[in-house]
Amino acid sequence: MLGSSVNLNCSMQLNGVKLDRVNLYWLVPDVNNKVKEYLVPRPKKVSARSSNSRLIYPEFTNDLSLTIDNVQLPYTDTYICETSLLIGTRNARATGDGTYLLVYEEFSTFMNHTDLFCKVKLQTYQNVDLLWESQDQDYISTPPIVDPASDNSYWISRVLTYDPHRCRQNTTITCRLQYKGQSLVESSIEVACTGNLLASHSPPQPILLYISLLGNSLLILIIIIIVSYWLKKKRDRRVQVFAPYAPCFVPLKRTYNA
Template sequence: MASQNLLAVLFALYFSFGYCATSLEQPSILSATVGSTINLNCHLKNDEQLTRINLYWFSIGLNGTLKKYLYPPPTVTSSINSASSVSLVHPKHSTDMSLSVSNLTLAHTDTYVCHVSLVFGMNNSAVSGSGTFLLMHKTLEISLDETDLICTTNVQTLTNVTLVWELENGTLVDGDPGWLANSDNSYWISNTFPKSTSLCQPSQNATFTCLLQYKGTTVAWKRMEVPCAGETIVKIHTGLLAAHQPVLLYSFILGSSLLILLVLLLVWIKNKWIFRTNPDSSLYTNISDLKRTYCL
């Protein structure tokens, strides 16, 4: 009951306090992979002398409702926090309110608010940060299926979350997006970029980058280099060679036959020329003998 009252008070303070001389700075978006550790950064900016600071961290769900608080650690651990470890990044620092959260799961996808209650001498005040949206996801995976590039990952929400492809020239393309709901209320999302080898240049590789974006801001990416002179192109090239192979074979046989005939003709002409210019003397001797025999 006490924890619910504290959550109600913090939630009211988060939406009630507007302008304050003291401010808390938080990044608007962070992302992390399942099983990793992340620092939820929060820095206090204040020009006045503070007597006391009470720090609180709580989360607001995707539907805008107050879900839980992370710091101070709750007396009864919730199911979401049971496997995680929460601690201050710099416990003795007077202006660094950052929180470290380990063993992250997809269920940690939320907006996290840094909140402090302050004492200025005899005056009390409170201020909240603008909140950091933490997008949890599994590692991006890229595969090449024939000529199609496929990028996939697992996320907790589809709201404002997209996968897009970036080409080498910086052009963003949507490709063919898709998603599949899981039993744990998470989603597999994918993006297929068809005919990737059509962008290849001769003797060069093409680089494609898959971007995971939240509200158009890239939070994670993975790059793949497609070998344009690799297996896919070689197979196509081999097919073209196989189609022209009979024509080349017939041309080789015909050319070889003509060359052999030409060589034989040249040898015959050479021998005939030698016969005419250098007659055998023994032939004339025999003819002379015949003349002497029949002309007595």
């Protein structure tokens, strides 16, 4: 991280071989694999990077590791440990695979409404990625956004839209800074979840819904039957009460005498 001290490891296995001379070099190659800068031995034209570089063990040992203090974004580079050896009368040369140092600044995560932001400042964005993940769910986020900064560095950010209604409990989501698939550092953020509240008021299961509909239909049918029976009884009662007192007219026969 910006402003910290880093150790670049380099060691030599002698296996009992006696060395008559050892010349150690720590160098930074350019894109054409030529030497861009020497850190050890310290060059005549000292840069900020070379002045901040020192061997952990100044006296010769098998450990040839280098410390760089107060690292800055431009220190992002590949560092190579190289030795020139004299064994008797034979010269030999040994070169390490190189250590890539990626210096980052202000790596952070924060939330704005339902959007989660992961942001970092780097000297380069090549082979660099930001990845959102959590233990209980995989998240699909937007592609990384690269914005140039005024100091020839870059802001890299990645946005994740989080739906709090799809979860059942508060969860921690982590953003990882990766270089060539290797995680370098991570930052986590805990987000609230409203899924529990929604789950407690979730709609009934289909079988319960069918039972409820069936019960309501039966209740309506029973009410209709009761009402129909009551109306029928009422009509029958009206006939039984009023029929005996209904007026009856019987025509009279008149007899006429001849």
